[in-house]
Structure formats: structure tokens, C-alpha cells
Amino acid sequence: MNILSLEDESVEYAFLTMALDGGSADDSSGKGGSHHLLGSTLLCGAGDLGRVEFQNNLDRLGADCAIRTGRRHTVLEAEVLSRNLDELLELLTTVIKTPRLEESEFEKQKRIALAELEQVRDSDEELVAFLHAQFVWNGHPYGRSFRGDKDSISRAEVSDLRDAWEQIKSRGMIVVGGAGDVKEDTLRGWARDDLALPTGDPFRISTPALDSTNWTGVEVLVVDRQDRNQAQILWGQPSCPALHDDLYALRVANTSFGGTFTSTLMQEIREKRGWTYGAHSSLAADRTTGLFSMGYHVENANMFPSIELGYELYRAWQGNGLSDEEITKAKSYIINSFPFSLETAQKRLERELGSLMLGRDKSYLDEFTQRIDAVTSDDIRRALKTHLSPERIRLSVLGPADQLVPQLDALPWTGNIQVMSYDEPLRETLSLSR
């Protein structure tokens, strides 16, 4: 089992992270959301402790504990006053080895999950982000929500959870990490003697890249909402995977385009026109694929012009790359701010864990700034042309459809435009008709 240890005795606090092999990609057909429910039900009692006693114990230790369900992995994170570390480790051992996964608690978690799913629409930003992810990844495994939907949550049974947990344990623990006031020997001994699980495979589930080569024109999802005076606008398209060398060039390009206060998007949409409070772009990357996104929110009156402007800015950036001055500036920012991501033991643990789960080379963090510094203008132009395309970006807008759709229809670069109401039920995957 991999052990990551970042000791820092100057704090009286300890962080623990455990990554297990299995996640929402293992949800069986028709039972989407099962692994997400497993995560919440695991913290409702373990060993001799029912939910109340378990929560009392965590609070008594000054501890927090959470389980995050990813597509490929289930990650258990905990933090505690370091004087209570031993007791927390005992408690976590019971969670992993003898969780109660009681039917009554599971049914409660199902009802909470159903309520939370409904409540996604209470925030425009959250709703459009949820639907946009499904829209961009439509037809790909990433387009399937880890939350499931009303039907799949209702169908899930406690036996599914118990089976899923046994499978996860049998596949094993990928990594145990600790940061802060926790010694490597303590972690190593706990993992070996108390958990005693096999070593899991971080790459068991391989997600195919999304083939977007047949996308033609900018497809648009309009989430119709008439009672708001501000529209939410999100653009996205599949991009460069984490292990691809072009990701360094794309990071430099993105920093200049939408990564800082002086970036193109902020200057053009916020500073020059005052249309938005914030405009940003970002890159996310997994082993086999990545995602480029940009977004902003504008008053309804500026919804259409800001879409036209956003697309023009994107096309110019993707087509022309950066000037030498822009490259120097972006590289300087990335290199000089890199130490912030390693500022505390916890942040260093997060970075090292991320590298390990993506299968990055051990030298990745050591060489990161050199690789950024080596990026050239040609690298950027080539990476932008290879991984991004103005014909294959998708646009999601939450706003009044009756105003927007005719305007979008008249544009030469839009493809299919689909409209749904903001109060339609949220599904595990997006189901749209023209």
C-alpha cells in the first residue's frame, strides 16, 4: 500500500486521507447514486457504535470526517486534534473494517439525497453547472451524475451498498496519506496492522476519451428561467488529458486567457464593459481526457452580446495563441505562485495524492516549474489547435429562452439549440429533445 507522509509538528492538528479502489463508475445500471449513498451511510455507525454514538465520538475528539465519492475512487478524509489521533485511527478502523450500513440509516440517507437533489435548483450557479457537465459529456461516462436521480436512488437497496463495500475492500486501499502532526511510522503501522487491506489499483477503471470530432457547430443548451434578471453562461469542451505534455502549454495559455485578474476574459468582460463580477476559464484533467471551461454571469440585457464577445475572444485566443509578452507574464505568474500550492503539509499531501492517483511521474512536482518555463510560443499554438476547437465547444445558458434563442439561431456558428425548463426533474444523464 502506498503511504504518503508530510509531517509538520509545528501544528497541533493532523490530516488523514485514504483512497480506495471503487467509485460511482461501479454503480450498477439503474442504480446510479449507490456509491454516493455508500459514502454517507458509512459515517452512520461502525462496530459497536450506532450513528449517535459515532458522531458523539467524532465530535469529542475534535474531529471531522467526510467521504468523497469520485468516479474511480472513494476517498475518506479526516482531521483531528493531534492529541486524539490514536482514538481517531481506532474509529476509522471500525468504519473501514466493520461499518454497520444499517437499513434504517440507509433509508434516511436516501431521503436526504433525494431532498438534496431537488435543492440543486435553488442555486442558479449550481443548477447550470450540474446540467452543463451533463451536456458537455453527453453520451460519455462523465455525463452520468454521481448523485443518480430520483428513480435510481429509490431503487437502491442496502444490500447493494454492502456488496459494493465488500468489493471495494477486496480490491484494496490505494493510498494512506497523513499530514501535520502525524508520524510516518504511525501511518505505516496502522495501514499494515490495523487495516491490513490489499493494495488497490488506481487505474482499474479506464475512462475512454470523448470523441468530439463529429461535433459541428456550437451546440447550445438553454435552461429557461424567466424570473431572474441575471443569466449564467458556461462554455466547455473536452480537452487535454493529465499526462499529455501539451498540458503545460495549455496551462500557460489558460492563465493568460482567463486565469487571473488581468486575463483577457476579466479585462474584456468585467473591466472594460462592467458586464460581470467575474469571468474565468479553467482546465481540468483526468488520465484519459480533460475539460476546458469558461464562464461568467451577466444581466439579461447583456446576455447575447456577452455570448458573442465570449466566443470571439475564445476563437481569437484559440486561433492566434499568445504574444511573447503574454507568454512571459503568464509563465512568471505560474512559476512564482507555485509555492502556494505546497504552502502547508496538507496542501503538499493533496498535490502528491493527486499526482499518484493520476499516475504522474514522481518527478512531476519537482520539474513542474522547469516544464512551464520551457513552454514556447509554438508549443502553445500547437496545443491550442490540437486540443481545442471553436467548432466543438458547447454552451449552456440559464436565462430567458424566448429572448435568447432567436438571437442565437441567427448566428452562423451555432449548431443545435436545445431548451429545457429550469424546473424539469434532474436525471442521471441528460435527456433532451429539440
Place this chain on the structure above:
Amino acid sequence: MGLNPVRKDTLDNGLVVLAQEDFRAPIVAYHTWYGVGSRHERPGRTGMAHLFEHLMFKETANLKEGEFDRKMEAVGARTNAATWVDWTFYYEKLPSHAAKLAFELEADRMENMTLGPDQLSSERQVVMNERRLRVDNDPEGKMYEILYAARYGRNHPYGWPTIGWMEDIEAITLEDCHAFYETYYAPNNATVVVTGAMKAEDIFEMAHNHYGHLPAFELPEEKWVSPHSDSPEKVEITLSLSSERLLMGALSPGIGDPDMPAWEILNEVLLNSESSRAHQDLLYEKELASGVSGWLSGFRYPGMLHLDITMKPGVVAEKALEILDGHIRDLAEKGPSQEEMDRALAKLEGDFHRQRLSAGGLAHALGLYACTLGDHGLLETVLPRLKAVSAEDVRQAAKKLQDPSRRTTLLVRQGEEGTE
């Protein structure tokens, strides 16, 4: 084990400089806290402090518009700012080798801001869009704005929103901005906090070099107006939500008040901790809610304990109110058990340590106490004060929480938006 001591220097012009060395990472956090927030505004010009915070990133006599950000980003700095009722603060996180730049640029904008109509006009639009994002199109933002206006009164310094009423943001003039700057952006109304990989002697020397020549201002007299006494006990509103919400605000002590620690423990025992009474009851036993949280505002003067419950779809908010009142009544009669006290204390102790793990977290905690209460040293009394709280202290706080004259409860219905 433990952190280095905080060292303090006060310049002749009144500027307070706090330094805490921390060489764990080659990073410096630089915070500039000004003792001006939205409570220093006046009716008709609400939102002034926050809009001015935005304008501080514009132009000075020495730096053209955009140069502040360009220079900071060139060295990798992360910068931003925040405004609330009692204060405004500006922060930079920089590589330690570039710390001098923060001294130069922060001192420059304390002294040399220049503002023109175009800058005010564009930034006003940005702030109006921020308000649309955080309040007008966000049911939660609306709820809190309505609660504060109801509890304190729309024209009370804690009753108007820090972002300002929309009509006031539109009404702010260039003259208002100049007057605001010339009144409050003074060295004797500021605290500079520098934490991280820099020697305290170097910090103090740079502070003297960059700020030493600035003159002190005559600051307006500190005034406080008691909240109005005829606040409604209940306000019913309708918002476009998928379930009802209950938001109770109860007048609570200021951040430096001797009673504050008892209220913090009460909050954890009652509803904020996972193991708390209302949390377990509402989420799991009676299954009426999908979200339960509580927080204290931490203002200089009496703020509020917020009890915030998201009901499950189809459940009316009064049901949560009834259950909350039952637990408050029980705590007011019998007080918490020793186990509950121990759990609450451990939770708060964990929070205290967690917020001070990074250079920025340390600088924020020091700046908050220095700016709000005038004594950063009070930060070190937080844990001893919490440990000194007795069950009887918590019982007394619960009794106060029972008092209807201290409470305003927002019952948020689902439907077409509008206040009933």
C-alpha cells in the same frame, strides 16, 4: 511545537504593524486591515465601503489603472479584498523574495489614490452585477438581507447590507468616494499584518520606510446606535425554492464580549455540530430537514446567532421552529451535560487550530482581532475563555435565546417571490 510569537510595532502616525515569523514555506501573507466597514456608512449611501474596496484596485498617482494587478501577478502574487460591517481588508500572498512589492503598493494606495468618473462608472456596474449574483438572484442572499433589515431596521448600520441597496450603489458620487478615502484610509485607522518567511526586524523596517511619512488623520468619533426595539418576531416571505427554509436571527454578544464564548458553545450544543441536539433531531430522528447549521456573526457590537434550517420538500418551517424551541427551552432549564460541553469545546478547539494553519489564516485571525477590538492579543485568549465556560454560562445564554424580544424568525415559503 507551536507558532512563533507575534511582534508589534506602532509607527508615530498610529499605523499598527504585526509580524509573525513562519519559515515553513517561502511565502509571505500581507494583510492591510482598515477600521471602516458598512456600519460607517450613512443611509442613502450604503455600499460605499464595499464599492470603495473595488476602486482601491484602480489608479494611483504613481500607477496607471491595471498596474497594481500586473505588478502583483508578475511576481506570482494572489491578491483580493473583503468588506464587512466593521472592517475592510486587502490581502496579498507572495513569494517571500517579493514581499517588498506589497509594502510599496499598499503604502502607495493608502496615500495616492486617484479616481475618475470612468473608473467609478465601470466599477459601479461590476458591483451591481455582484449584487445581482449574490442577492437578487440568490434566495439565500435575499433571506439574510431581509433578516438583517428586519432585526436591526433598514436604516441601522448593521441592518443595511454591506453590498448596499441597489438604489444607493447607483447614487454614490465621485465626491462621496473622495470624502470616504480622505476620512478613513489613514495610517491611524489601519493595521498591517505580515506573516510568513520574513524576519520581524525587516518587516518593521520596511513598514517605517514606506508608511512612516504618512500623516495621521482626525478620525470620526466612534458611534453605535442600539438596534430598534420593535423588530418583528416573525417575518414570512415567499421565494422560488424547492423547499421551505427557517432562518432565525437572535441578538448575540459582540466578538469581544465576555459572554461570547458561552454563545459559541451553545451554538455547537444546540445545532451546529454533527452530534448537536437539533442536528440529530431534525436530520435523522424526525427527518424534517436536509440541512442544519448555526453561526455567530462575530461583529464588534451585538450581532446575531443564526439558526439556519433547510426543510425537506413538503415540510413546513414551523415544525423545525417547534423542535428548536423545545431544545432551547430544555437547555435554558437544565443546561448542557458535561459530555456536550466537552464535545463542543473539542470542536471549537479544532476550528481554532485549523484556521491558523496557513500564513494567510494566521494573518486573517490577527487582523480581525486587531482591527475589530484593537488588540490582536485577544486571539490568544480565545481558547482559555472557551475552556472557562461553565454549563451554567451556557444555560444563561440559552435563556437569552428564549427571549422573543431578541429574536426574529424568517419563515420562507415556496412560490412566486415577494414579501407578505
